[in-house]
Amino acid sequence: MKDVTVGIDIGGTNTKFGIVDSEGQVIYQSKLPTQRHADFKDYIKELGTAIRQGLAQTKENYNIQGIGVGAPNANYFRGTIEHAPNLVWKGIIPIVEIIQKDFNVPVIITNDANAAAMGEMIYGNAKGMRDFIMITLGTGLGSGIVSNGELIYGFEGFAAELGHVTVNPNGRHCGCGKVGCLETYVSATGIKRTVYKLLADYIEESELRGISFHDLSTKMITEAALRGDLVAKAAFEYTGKILGSKLADSVAHTNPEAIFIFGGLSLAGDLIFTPTKKYLEANLMPIYKNKVKVLPSGLQNQSAPILGASSLVVDYLNKKSSVSI
């Protein structure tokens, strides 16, 4: 019997799940459509069957030590998914209780950015670190903060919403209802908005002038910048400037050893890392200068969300064993 953990990542479109061994190898993974069942119980039934089929397909006998779940609007303390706008199930879903009944093992849930932070600490580039910040750049900006070796959840489980710190109180409108939030500047959507602002303000020619807002993607902006397109390059510089200067405030909160950047925009490499580091340093108070690393995630692949979810179980078991010693 080999010990394994199960990681489940619930996205708006697909649910990815996988079986992870004690070395952090994903020995089985698959996915199913998240929205096929309007009734949450039918969804969980299909997911449970799929996990058991996955286990059966591998040749060994496995002992599941626990199940970790990354999901939007997940509440770690209550074990619930609450009012997730991108999922079909409305209201409050007691997902931990339901999966626990089915599998009779510890089940831990948190939001995807927290899971990414934990995954980085257990399996990625934050191994051995006890104080760091994870920034995930997707459609929005997610984040997870680890201090003293623990994820910060806060009083109600809503800590680390760095996508919604204020860059400019008279700035861009945000989906959260506020104005000027960081993610309206720094995210896949944010950099598109910046490109459109630059196209409006300046007269330079740009290959991006021929692309509609809906069609424009981070990949297109990255490729244009690499070809020397002035607007695309300026958009990355501006994005890094905003990110770096706001991260200086985050450093003044938790004094991290490193800040990791994960997700679509981070794949642009130096285009985003160079201005981010430059403006972070420019805005740090002297005691922090030249001490905080800005690094790419070590888990930039298809399995990252599964490893992030699985790592919640590993962390849970580590903590449990250290307390009982």
Add this chain to the structure above:
Amino acid sequence: MKDVTVGIDIGGTNTKFGIVDSEGQVIYQSKLPTQRHADFKDYIKELGTAIRQGLAQTKENYNIQGIGVGAPNANYFRGTIEHAPNLVWKGIIPIVEIIQKDFNVPVIITNDANAAAMGEMIYGNAKGMRDFIMITLGTGLGSGIVSNGELIYGFEGFAAELGHVTVNPNGRHCGCGKVGCLETYVSATGIKRTVYKLLADYIEESELRGISFHDLSTKMITEAALRGDLVAKAAFEYTGKILGSKLADSVAHTNPEAIFIFGGLSLAGDLIFTPTKKYLEANLMPIYKNKVKVLPSGLQNQSAPILGASSLVVDYLNKKSSVSI
């Protein structure tokens, strides 16, 4: 034999110290000038003698469980005071090692704002809370952040420098070398700068027009505001606006149950609390709205620094006993 802790608060002018019983009562306290001895060892010798005399003056036999120290530029991890600009001893002082040798009990040191946060949790209005932020308003703005029931120290022990988050990158010059830091707006000095800015910008008569910058105090501004002075009132409104709007960013980091405000400016009561709460709420993202309490410290008295320092020992002993169970 009664168990007690010793709290020592090292300030630029005076060192306050006291003996605290297990109920949080200060059963003896005294002070001595911090700067009398150019040699740190002579200072510690005098302090040690004074503590032992204090113990002797009380009638019971006491068992010192530990000594807590709050000091400027203190490093929790290294047990040192490092390059403190306001103290006569230059370089790095291994204070914990020196006191430990003398008293042979656990010695814990941290900066005064962290000690204030711990004091609030052990003896004050944060009893039972595991997630809160302490803001101390003196000459500058200090802070301590508690998450998951623990002080956040960060990678190098420099976490929670909220006085140096950026309000305006083109704003006021700060003693730290940066521009636009929060403490240049929100502190005893900050509100004086705001008064002078208002006197420069507007033509309204104000009783503060007759007072030099050096002579102006928080107390004078408070009393003028209470008498209806327009400039003094506007200065408080502006100070609370800046504090509240920046605290919204702090809430997005650690999702605290409460924010405590301690020190000189906080004694102005509603003059500072009302605008702080108003602009905090206005800048919070919806999930946090109407959930974060803004409260005065429960330790607004002469003994607060001693209780803060003493609480470091209580926390240390609590953690030690919970791990060994």
